[in-house]
Structure formats: C-alpha cells, structure tokens
C-alpha cells in the first residue's frame with residue numbers, strides 16, 4: 120500500500136512478520152528501537168531472530184526505511200490499554216537508544232510520516248494530538264510480563280520513546296512531533312515548529328536543519 124506524500128527511502132519487507140489487520144487503524148505509536156548505530160538497526164530487521172517489527176524505521180539523518188507494508192499489522196506494541204494495538208497503531212521507530220536523543224531530522228521526519236498518515240486517513244485535524252502516542256503511554260503489564268498482580272493492567276511495561284535519561288529529556292519529544300504535525304497541517308514548514316520550541320526542547324548548540332526553502336517538502340494538502 121502506498122500512502123501519498125510519505126517519502127520512503129528504502130523498502131525492506133522481507134523479514135518482518137506481516138499479518139492482516141484485526142482492527143481498523145486509529146493512530147500511530149512511536150518507539151525507539153534500542154540500536155546504537157543506523158546500519159546495525161537496519162540489519163537487525165533482516166535477522167531471522169528479529170521478532171518485533173515497526174512499519175517504519177527512521178534513521179539519524181531522517182531517512183525512512185519501510186520495514187513492513189503499512190496495509191498490514193506488525194508485532195511492535197504487545198499488551199496495551201488499546202486492544203489489538205498492533206493493528207490500531209502504525210509503528211514508527213527512531214533508530215536510537217534509551218540515552219541518545221533523537222535528532223531534529225529524525226523528529227521532523229517522524230512528523231512528516233504522521234502528517235501523511237493522518238491526511239491519508241482523513242483523521243480530524245482538531246484531534247491531531249490524539250492519534251500520535253508513545254509506546255510508554257499504552258503498554259501495560261500482564262500476567263505474562265509480571266508476577267506482581269498489582270501491576271497487571273497498569274502502565275510501565277515500556278519506557279520508549281521517553282527513555283531514561285538522568286536529565287529527564289525525552290528521547291523522542293512527543294510535544295515537538297505533535298507541534299511539527301500541527302505546523303505541517305497549517306501549511307507551515309516543520310522547521311518553524313522546531314524553532315519555536317527550540318528553547319524548551321532542542322538541546323543547546325544543536326543546529327536546526329536549515330537547508331530548507333521554506334516550502335513543504337511533501338506537496339500535499341493535509342486538510343484533504
């Protein structure tokens with residue numbers, strides 16, 4: 120399945136388990152994949168031992184590797200507050216780990232994927248925050264994942280994409296991603312949103328990519 124306006128740099132559908140959807144799509148779940156290098160991250164999803172899978176993997180420089188046909192569900196979410204989460208949520212993973220902040224290019228690229236998916240489904244613009252969630256906002260403990268009955272049904276089974284940095288900074292900043300999606304929706308370039316949030320969210324001294332012409336890289340109408 121091709122989602123209009125979604126720029127994919129490479130398609131690798133070979134090893135990721137794909138199955139028909141068991142529920143309608145309703146949103147997008149963000150992750151990091153716990154890799155430390157882009158090339159290892161990409162290779163891992165071709166390894167026979169790899170049993171998890173995201174729809175898209177986003178590399179440090181923002182390039183997008185499509186790991187599975189977005190028409191199908193992949194095993195990325197596990198037990199969640201939302202039933203059948205692997206079907207309900209597309210999975211996007213940033214190629215990084217629990218300590219290394221996602222780059223601006225990664226977060227902007229994730230936002231572009233989200234905006235294209237939201238436009239494709241015609242999800243209402245006023246709820247653009249809602250369909251984008253983090254794995255840690257959904258993943259719950261179950262009897263299979265914890266012997267502690269008190270945890271069952273509660274959040275805390277996953278910490279991505281927030282991570283566990285000692286300075287508390289999230290690995291993927293959902294506030295930034297959602298702001299970028301809103302900016303795209305309003306016809307502004309995502310770099311505008313990155314800049315407006317720079318004080319709060321972008322690490323000091325980290326340059327916002329400035330190779331833009333001020334136009335949307337993806338020439339589609341997100342209001343359609």
Ligand SMILES: [Zn+2]
Pocket residue numbers: 149150151195254277279280
């Ligand atoms: Zn995850």
